[in-house]
Amino acid sequence: MMLAFFAAATIAQAQTGPGLVLRPWPDGKSVEVAADAMFLGSATTDNAAADIHLRRYDVGGRYRSDQSAAPLFSFGVDVTYLDVATSDPALPDSLVDQSVAAGVALGETGGWAFDVIVGFGYAGDNPYGDDTALYAIADVIARHRVDDRSSWHVLLDYNGNRTFLPDVPLPGFGYHHRSSDVFSYTLGLPHSGFDWRPADRVSLSVGYVVPVTFRAVAAYEVTDGVSVFGQFDNRLDAFTLDSTRDHRRLFFQQRRIEAGVRVRPHDMVDITLAGGYAFDQEFESGFDTRDRDGVADVSDEPFIRAALNLRF
Numbered sequence: 001m002m003l004a005f006f007a008a009a010t011i012a013q014a015q016t017g018p019g020l021v022l023r024p025w026p027d028g029k030s031v032e033v034a035a036d037a038m039f040l041g042s043a044t045t046d047n048a049a050a051d052i053h054l055r056r057y058d059v060g061g062r063y064r065s066d067q068s069a070a071p072l073f074s075f076g077v078d079v080t081y082l083d084v085a086t087s088d089p090a091l092p093d094s095l096v097d098q099s100v101a102a103g104v105a106l107g108e109t110g111g112w113a114f115d116v117i118v119g120f121g122y123a124g125d126n127p128y129g130d131d132t133a134l135y136a137i138a139d140v141i142a143r144h145r146v147d148d149r150s151s152w153h154v155l156l157d158y159n160g161n162r163t164f165l166p167d168v169p170l171p172g173f174g175y176h177h178r179s180s181d182v183f184s185y186t187l188g189l190p191h192s193g194f195d196w197r198p199a200d201r202v203s204l205s206v207g208y209v210v211p212v213t214f215r216a217v218a219a220y221e222v223t224d225g226v227s228v229f230g231q232f233d234n235r236l237d238a239f240t241l242d243s244t245r246d247h248r249r250l251f252f253q254q255r256r257i258e259a260g261v262r263v264r265p266h267d268m269v270d271i272t273l274a275g276g277y278a279f280d281q282e283f284e285s286g287f288d289t290r291d292r293d294g295v296a297d298v299s300d301e302p303f304i305r306a307a308l309n310l311r312f
Helices: 002-007
Strands: 031-040 055-064 073-083 094-109 112-124 134-145 150-159 170-180 183-189 191-199 202-209 213-223 226-239 249-266 269-286 292-298 301-311
Touching (some): 094 134, 094 226, 112 226, 170 191, 226 269, 249 301
Antiparallel strands (some): 031 055, 055 073, 073 094, 112 134, 202 213, 249 269, 269 301
16 A cells, blocks of 8 residues: 555654554565665855755664564664764764664553563764763553554653653653544654545655654655655754763754655565755754754755665
């Protein structure tokens, strides 16, 4: 189904957080790997018009054990690398966020299935040279299947590099309902969204993660395995700088609008080629999204992007 086609093509830190357990698996698949590269046109910052050549690379993957064996086990990895390449002295040359996590199904009781996720990561400008850039990941998730179309989940999430309240375990919940074969939705915190197929070859997918991450994708399936799409994406990343000792981090926010083509030459492979425009690009310093001070604004520029997704 085309909606699952696009859901499988997103990386948004789903591999080492609650998505490791909650994000549906394609039928019969136990491994997913996704790679994404974005190349921004020649840009400048507002600090004396310094040059900046920004490249972004995202790689993620997850694995689940044989579903007939016990206990059920899953493993995920996420890597985000920003090649900043700038003459602006206020910015580092590169930034990286790497994380790994493992999930274990604890069993069921009273109609609820329980899972636990534990992991760790490193987000900074000096890979493994700054112990303050290390962070922990932990989730406890409870899932309840109401019927064939509906389910609930509740969770307690801790992520030491979260952009909002990173030092506090936060509760969350979600209600997922598949109204029909063409419409489904999830309402909750921090994740909400819907998938809608208003016509035979047309789909719309919208997702929001509190407080700032938002993505909307509209697609048209030209022929089997080939789709054209338009997408809006808003993302915020956080990194600890080696020179910072007061628990303030460097944030990078970027909004993108793009159009492109996605090809599925095989049930196991998706290839994406896209071009678009990046705007409202900002580097800021602060503890979390509630407290940010400007460091450098990056000029609005066109970009190209390529992605590869594998499932087997």
